Amino acid sequence: MASQSLDLSGLPQKAPSKPKKALRYADVAVTASAKEFDGVYRGKQYHPADFPHTLTRAFAAGVEKVMLTGMSLSDVGANFAIAQSYPTQCFVTIGIHPYHAVELDSGGTTYLAQLAESLRNALALTPCPVVAFGELGLDYDRLNYASKEVQIRVFKAQLDLIVENNWGLPLFLHCRAAFDDFVDVITPYLDRLPRRGWGLVHSFVGSTTQMEKLVELGFDISVNGFSFKDRESLDMVAAIPLEHLQIETDAPWGEIKSTSEVAKRYLANAPPLPASKKRDKWDTACMVKERNESCTIERVAYIVAGLKGITVDEVADAAWRNSVNMFGLGLNER
Numbered sequence: 001m002a003s004q005s006l007d008l009s010g011l012p013q014k015a016p017s018k019p020k021k022a023l024r025y026a027d028v029a030v031t032a033s034a035k036e037f038d039g040v041y042r043g044k045q046y047h048p049a050d051f052p053h054t055l056t057r058a059f060a061a062g063v064e065k066v067m068l069t070g071m072s073l074s075d076v077g078a079n080f081a082i083a084q085s086y087p088t089q090c091f092v093t094i095g096i097h098p099y100h101a102v103e104l105d106s107g108g109t110t111y112l113a114q115l116a117e118s119l120r121n122a123l124a125l126t127p128c129p130v131v132a133f134g135e136l137g138l139d140y141d142r143l144n145y146a147s148k149e150v151q152i153r154v155f156k157a158q159l160d161l162i163v164e165n166n167w168g169l170p171l172f173l174h175c176r177a178a179f180d181d182f183v184d185v186i187t188p189y190l191d192r193l194p195r196r197g198w199g200l201v202h203s204f205v206g207s208t209t210q211m212e213k214l215v216e217l218g219f220d221i222s223v224n225g226f227s228f229k230d231r232e233s234l235d236m237v238a239a240i241p242l243e244h245l246q247i248e249t250d251a252p253w254g255e256i257k258s259t260s261e262v263a264k265r266y267l268a269n270a271p272p273l274p275a276s277k278k279r280d281k282w283d284t285a286c287m288v289k290e291r292n293e294s295c296t297i298e299r300v301a302y303i304v305a306g307l308k309g310i311t312v313d314e315v316a317d318a319a320w321r322n323s324v325n326m327f328g329l330g331l332n333e334r
Contacts, residue, residue, distance in 0.1 A: 006261045007231050011238070012309040015268035016302050023316040026065035026323040027058065027294040028222055029202045029248035032082055033075035036252040036291050047282035055086060057274050057287065058294035065329040066294055068092045069135050069172065072100035076118050083129035088330055093172045094119050095134035101146035101154035116161060123167065131327040133162050134172030141177045148181070155185050163192045170326050171199030173219070179210050190217060200326060203250050205229065208236045215244045220322055222246040224300055225254035228262045238307040242318040247300045251292040256299050266306030270299055
């Protein structure tokens with residue numbers, strides 16, 4: 001996601017060495033309901049739905065846990081079906097992404113009641129596949145989906161919902177180009193949540209000062225290819241405390257181009273990715289060119305390690321520990 005002319009001056013120059021052991025990864029943000037995983041690109045069908053094949057490649061790359069992020073009520077059923085088919089690898093979040101805020105805003109109490117019912121039903125399951133409430137928050141980069149006013153109303157409505165029901169779930173949060181409003185909205189809720197600051201601000205892009213404020217509020221920060229797109233965000237990633245770091249791919253988006261400056265500097269010792277083919281040459285055994293997958297998460301770990309000047313082992317171990325501690329992922333009681 002970084003540009004060819006990205007300024008890396010003053011950042012560590014050494015590429016991280018290969019890990020000393022096999023590492024475990026939790027990809028905490030994958031949108032399985034994205035059209036790309038149905039084989040549809042720009043409205044055209046190129047190949048059959050193939051998300052299960054991406055999970056096979058992910059597991060081979062050490063990705064033992066995958067979180068399927070909820071965008072709206074419409075994807076709950078599909079995400080649950082995947083989690084039920086892969087009960088030890090896949091887990092889900094339920095919530096309304098700011099891109100879909102109009103759905104809740106126009107649906108009113110009926111839509112909100114359906115959201116609450118979906119969560120109650122999911123929480124009653126054993127084992128329970130739901131590990132977080134969200135994705136909720138604000139995104140002012142895409143106001144064509146929903147206005148600021150609508151997004152704020154929906155953000156507050158969902159925060160009210162989790163407080164009123166006292167669901168024992170961490171928050172899965174989205175904050176893009178809306179930092180001040182995001183902090184203003186969520187701060188009054190912090191002491192009313194199941195645990196203060198119990199949540200993850202995923203796919204974060206922003207300044208070091210902004211990241212530090214989120215950490216001060218108690219949140220973890222998750223990064224992916226989008227977080228490497230400009231110098232401000234690179235400096236931010238380098239400064240994230242390890243005890244608040246998580247990593248993700250945000251697949252099918254967030255691809256890290258091998259031609260980017262951060263990739264050329266920090267991925268020199270990274271293992272090669274699985275073979276890939278163009279979408280019109282689709283093969284079950286191959287990645288699809290220009291579509292991101294969970295199996296690439298080690299590249300995120302390498303770049304974070306490079307920016308911090310530490311080992312990939314340290315990054316992967318910290319991220320795994322933080323993700324398991326926050327979301328459980330079938331390993332820990334939250």
